[in-house]
Amino acid sequence: MLKPKITLKHIAKELEVSVSTVSKALKDYDEISKDTREKVQAFAKLYNYKPNNIALSLKNKRTKNIGVLIPDIVHHFFTTVIWGIENYANGKGYNVIVCLSDESFEKEVINMEMLANGSIDGFIMSLSAGTEAKKDINHLQEVTERGIPLVLFDRVTDDIDCDKVVIDDVLAGYIATKKLLEEGRRKIALLTTEDFFSVSRNRNLGYQKALQDFGMELNTDYMLRLEYTDVNEQIISDFLDRVQPDAVLSVNEVFGICGLRILQRKGLVVPDDVSVIGFTDGLLGRYANPSLTCIAQHGQKMGEIAAKMLIDRLENDQAEVPFRTQILKPTLIERETTIN
Amino acid sequence: MLKPKITLKHIAKELEVSVSTVSKALKDYDEISKDTREKVQAFAKLYNYKPNNIALSLKNKRTKNIGVLIPDIVHHFFTTVIWGIENYANGKGYNVIVCLSDESFEKEVINMEMLANGSIDGFIMSLSAGTEAKKDINHLQEVTERGIPLVLFDRVTDDIDCDKVVIDDVLAGYIATKKLLEEGRRKIALLTTEDFFSVSRNRNLGYQKALQDFGMELNTDYMLRLEYTDVNEQIISDFLDRVQPDAVLSVNEVFGICGLRILQRKGLVVPDDVSVIGFTDGLLGRYANPSLTCIAQHGQKMGEIAAKMLIDRLENDQAEVPFRTQILKPTLIERETTIN
DNA sequence: AAGGGTCACGAAAACGGTTTCGTGTTGAAA
DNA sequence: TTTCAACACGAAACCGTTTTCGTGACCCTT
Numbered sequence: 001m002l003k004p005k006i007t008l009k010h011i012a013k014e015l016e017v018s019v020s021t022v023s024k025a026l027k028d029y030d031e032i033s034k035d036t037r038e039k040v041q042a043f044a045k046l047y048n049y050k051p052n053n054i055a056l057s058l059k060n061k062r063t064k065n066i067g068v069l070i071p072d073i074v075h076h077f078f079t080t081v082i083w084g085i086e087n088y089a090n091g092k093g094y095n096v097i098v099c100l101s102d103e104s105f106e107k108e109v110i111n112m113e114m115l116a117n118g119s120i121d122g123f124i125m126s127l128s129a130g131t132e133a134k135k136d137i138n139h140l141q142e143v144t145e146r147g148i149p150l151v152l153f154d155r156v157t158d159d160i161d162c163d164k165v166v167i168d169d170v171l172a173g174y175i176a177t178k179k180l181l182e183e184g185r186r187k188i189a190l191l192t193t194e195d196f197f198s199v200s201r202n203r204n205l206g207y208q209k210a211l212q213d214f215g216m217e218l219n220t221d222y223m224l225r226l227e228y229t230d231v232n233e234q235i236i237s238d239f240l241d242r243v244q245p246d247a248v249l250s251v252n253e254v255f256g257i258c259g260l261r262i263l264q265r266k267g268l269v270v271p272d273d274v275s276v277i278g279f280t281d282g283l284l285g286r287y288a289n290p291s292l293t294c295i296a297q298h299g300q301k302m303g304e305i306a307a308k309m310l311i312d313r314l315e316n317d318q319a320e321v322p323f324r325t326q327i328l329k330p331t332l333i334e335r336e337t338t339i340n
Numbered sequence: 341m342l343k344p345k346i347t348l349k350h351i352a353k354e355l356e357v358s359v360s361t362v363s364k365a366l367k368d369y370d371e372i373s374k375d376t377r378e379k380v381q382a383f384a385k386l387y388n389y390k391p392n393n394i395a396l397s398l399k400n401k402r403t404k405n406i407g408v409l410i411p412d413i414v415h416h417f418f419t420t421v422i423w424g425i426e427n428y429a430n431g432k433g434y435n436v437i438v439c440l441s442d443e444s445f446e447k448e449v450i451n452m453e454m455l456a457n458g459s460i461d462g463f464i465m466s467l468s469a470g471t472e473a474k475k476d477i478n479h480l481q482e483v484t485e486r487g488i489p490l491v492l493f494d495r496v497t498d499d500i501d502c503d504k505v506v507i508d509d510v511l512a513g514y515i516a517t518k519k520l521l522e523e524g525r526r527k528i529a530l531l532t533t534e535d536f537f538s539v540s541r542n543r544n545l546g547y548q549k550a551l552q553d554f555g556m557e558l559n560t561d562y563m564l565r566l567e568y569t570d571v572n573e574q575i576i577s578d579f580l581d582r583v584q585p586d587a588v589l590s591v592n593e594v595f596g597i598c599g600l601r602i603l604q605r606k607g608l609v610v611p612d613d614v615s616v617i618g619f620t621d622g623l624l625g626r627y628a629n630p631s632l633t634c635i636a637q638h639g640q641k642m643g644e645i646a647a648k649m650l651i652d653r654l655e656n657d658q659a660e661v662p663f664r665t666q667i668l669k670p671t672l673i674e675r676e677t678t679i680n
Numbered sequence: 681a682a683g684g685g686t687c688a689c690g691a692a693a694a695c696g697g698t699t700t701c702g703t704g705t706t707g708a709a710a
Numbered sequence: 711t712t713t714c715a716a717c718a719c720g721a722a723a724c725c726g727t728t729t730t731c732g733t734g735a736c737c738c739t740t
Contacts, residue, residue: 003485005458007726018690023728033688053458054403055726057394058695065437065459073419073426074623083413086440090447095454097405098438100426111430118345118393118696119405119435145343254627261629283414284623287594289601347696358720363698373718395696398725458726 006047015043057118065095066310067120069111071103071128071155076253076282077299078126081153084303085124092311094121103229105130109139116142122149122310124303127157129228133196135159149313151306154297155198163309164325165302169199172295172330173206176249176277179293179332181214183339185247185275189240190223191255197228203251203279226255237262246274253280256292260337276337290336298328346387355383397458405435406650407460409451411443411468411495416593416622417639418466421493424643425464432651434461443569445470449479456482462489462650464643467497469568473536475499489653491646494637495538503649504665505642509539512635512670513546513591516617519633519672520587521554523679525615529585530563531576531595537568543591543619566595577602586614593620596632600677616677630676638668 012019017036025032025040026049032040043049057063066089070078086096097120101108108128115123123143131137132155140160144150150162180188190207193200208218224239226232231254240248240262248263250256256278260270268274270290278285278294285292305326312318334340352359357376365372365380366389372380383389397403406429410418426436437460441448448468455463463483471477472495480500484490490502520528530547533540548558564579566572571594580588580602588603590596596618600610608614610630618625618634625632645666652658674680 005486009726019727020691020729021689024689027728031688036688050453050457052726053454054394054397055458055695056728058398058697058725059727059729061695063394073423074416076414076623079413079419082438083440086413086438090439090451095437095439095459097435098422098426099430099435100423107430113390114393114435117390118395146345254623257627261627264629283416283594284627287597287601287624287628289604289629349696359697360699360721361719364719367698371718376718392696395725396698398695398727399697399699401725 005052006049007052011040011043011047011049015039062121062314063119064093065097065120066307067112067115067123067125068096068098069101069108069115069123069125070098071101071108071126073098073100075280076284077154077280077297080299081126081303081306084300084305085307086303087300088304088307089311092307094307094311101128101130103129105134105136112139112143116146116148120148121314122151124151124153124306124310126153127155127198129194129197132157132198133194135196149310151310153302153306157198161323163306163313163323165305165309165328166325167297167302167328167330169202169330170206170209172279172297173203173249173251174210175206175330175332176203176295177207177210178213179334179338180247180249180275180277181210181216183247183275186216187243187245188222188247188249189243189245189259191236191248191250191259192223192225193228193251194225200251207249231255231258233258233262237266240266248274248276250276250278253278253282253284253292253294256294257284257288260288260290260292270337271339275339277332281333285335288337293335293338294333296331296333298331302328345392346389347392351380351383351387351389355379402461402654403459404433405437405460406647407452407455407463407465408436408438409441409448409455409463409465410438411441411448411466413438413440415620416624417494417620417637420639421466421643421646424640424645425647426643427640428644428647429651432647434647434651441468441470443469445474445476452479452483456486456488460488461654462491464491464493464646464650466493467495467538469534469537472497472538473534475536489650491650493642493646497538501663503646503653503663505645505649505668506665507637507642507668507670509542509670510546510549512619512637513543513589514550515546515670515672516543516589516635517547517550518553519674519678520589520615520617521550521556523587523615525587526556527583527585528562528587528589529580529583529599531588531590531599532563532565533568533591534565540591547589571595571598573598573602577606580606588614588616590616590618593618593622593624593632593634596634597624597628600628600630600632610677611679615679617672621673625675628677633675633678634673636671636673638671642668 008019008022012022022040025037072078089096099111108131137160152164156164156166192204195201211218248259260276263274270276278292281294281296285294348359348362352362362380365377412418429436439451448471477500492504496504496506532544535541588599600616603614610616618632621634621636625634
């Protein structure tokens with residue numbers, strides 16, 4: 001009742017030819033007589049023969065698998081990146097193996113070693129919080145030294161030489177802040193994270209730069225550094241009471257949504273009294289009430305580009321092609337938490 | 341500069357012993373002298389030898405990979421399931437290969453065949469909309485007949501014999517409706533999807549059952565069937581105008597959030613004028629304002645159970661163990677869109 | 681009839697491991 | 711001194727492919 005997978009050997013025995021003949025016949029080598037080819041092909045079709053991927057991988061030294069290592073899958077941004085990677089990779093005949101580092105350095109290292117041991121042809125990854133904090137990238141080094149292509153996206157590091165794709169986070173912070181300043185806002189609160197996140201750091205930089213360009217100076221009292229992991233609404237609430245901002249800029253989506261809600265609960269009207277801008281063009285912002293103006297990071301596009309970069313390296317011999325960093329332009333999506 | 345992966349053969353040559361000796365030494369067979377074992381192990385550690393997964397897979401006829409096939413990765417529910425699967429599977433030394441069917445029957449079939457050809461030891465999947473509509477499950481049949489274990493979750497079908505894990509969707513619909521009825525609501529609008537989705541069908545059933553138990557009869561005018569793919573707010577708005585419900589029950593999260601927002605824009609106060617309940621304990625509901633009362637589907641737990649079921653089959657010879665269907669109890673999470 | 685060229689196919693190595701079955705050497709017992 | 715077990719290791723098969731290199735059979739040429 002269990003019909004095990006059919007192999008070349010089965011076909012060969014059944015048809016009383018050799019394994020090599022079957023293999024060649026299936027690939028239509030004209031070294032094999034037309035008769036035999038047709039017989040073999042018919043038989044193979046009948047029994048729905050498909051070559052074993054594992055054997056192919058071993059032989060060809062390529063798996064047609066891409067390893068994707070991300071810190072987190074619950075955040076919409078990463079989800080859209082995966083979506084983009086899948087999209088492109090599947091079209092090129094690659095499978096995507098997703099592993100989660102769960103923001104932990106150790107899990108990142110373990111998963112990476114696991115996958116690097118033959119399971120995948122190349123990596124696409126975004127650094128875990130643990131890795132960004134620790135600044136230890138030996139595992140990445142290891143992999144690239146072994147000749148396994150690596151593409152970093154979003155959370156990247158300058159300490160390693162490889163293909164990268166990011167958005168211009170400084171510009172993103174700048175655009176958002178500029179938008180608020182142009183609305184006439186002057187007390188712009190910034191909800192941000194620990195500084196070891198490259199993206200937050202850059203967005204903060206953009207914020208500062210915009211203030212400077214408008215002849216204002218940075219008031220660190222207006223900046224609130226929150227733990228990335230769990231959002232403490234009380235802290236945000238107290239902060240907003242203290243600062244009494246006329247605008248709130250958040251470096252991610254969740255902080256922005258929380259800020260919005262807390263402001264509303266204080267009886268403030270958004271955007272009449274306070275404007276709010278968040279990051280990531282996610283569901284949260286889209287379905288908020290009022291819907292959240294935000295900076296789109298183009299996750300899907302980022303994923304597609306990362307996959308393209310990786311597959312290009314895998315398929316063409318690009319050993320001598322220098323590594324590229326592709327920088328996407330962020331886009332301001334104006335919705336209802338800012339004034340049009 | 342490129343240092344290729346080290347193999348048993350390299351070690352063997354370097355140490356002037358045979359490949360078999362190296363292999364045995366690394367596994368501490370006492371058939372090998374203590375001296376040689378230590379020498380080999382030291383060398384292996386030094387060069388950070390790790391056996392090649394592909395070779396192991398070919399030899400052992402097991403990949404330690406689990407194939408996960410889901411319709412969609414942007415929806416929070418599936419994300420949490422993946423999270424649960426990863427969690428459990430990684431702990432057991434398995435990798436997770438995620439593929440998206442994108443709600444399409446064809447993509448589901450292609451991905452499944454791709455993975456079934458040696459890449460994975462077993463499947464965990466949720467049916468695509470296309471498959472549920474078409475009711476064609478030959479590809480599933482194929483796979484199980486070949487002896488590849490399959491675990492279905494959430495969107496399942498009775499037409500195939502395999503392990504399954506679902507929530508009791510009838511009960512879920514019942515609980516939600518009952519809650520609204522107990523609040524005194526009598527005009528309960530139902531936002532639902534096409535009927536080929538097993539989950540929607542069951543939730544609708546629960547809705548009807550609760551109405552009956554409260555001595556009310558089903559008014560199909562109160563039911564709105566929406567396209568799953570894109571939410572047309574205008575249709576919802578018109579529907580709500582027509583029905584003037586005092587409660588809204590949605591079979592998913594997005595419809596619920598939309599309903600909530602539309603009600604608010606009509607000037608209605610939630611939950612004073614209208615109560616709202618949605619499905620999925622997701623970010624959308626959690627961060628809505630007011631936060632959305634919902635039925636939790638326990639995606640993470642579902643993922644963990646599915647992974648456990650699968651790995652149990654893989655590791656113990658359970659050929660004769662009958663297939664199980666595990667039914668999780670849904671939970672009502674009371675938040676701000678209903679009256680406590 | 682001998683030599684040479686196709687034709688159609690098979691044997692074998694290779695990918696990187698694991699494992700079974702030998703086998704040469706040693707030491708001790710007889 | 712012979713015999714035999716224990717010891718320590720190697721050869722080879724195997725997993726399922728691909729691919730290189732033969733090679734036997736046949737036909738044609740001279």
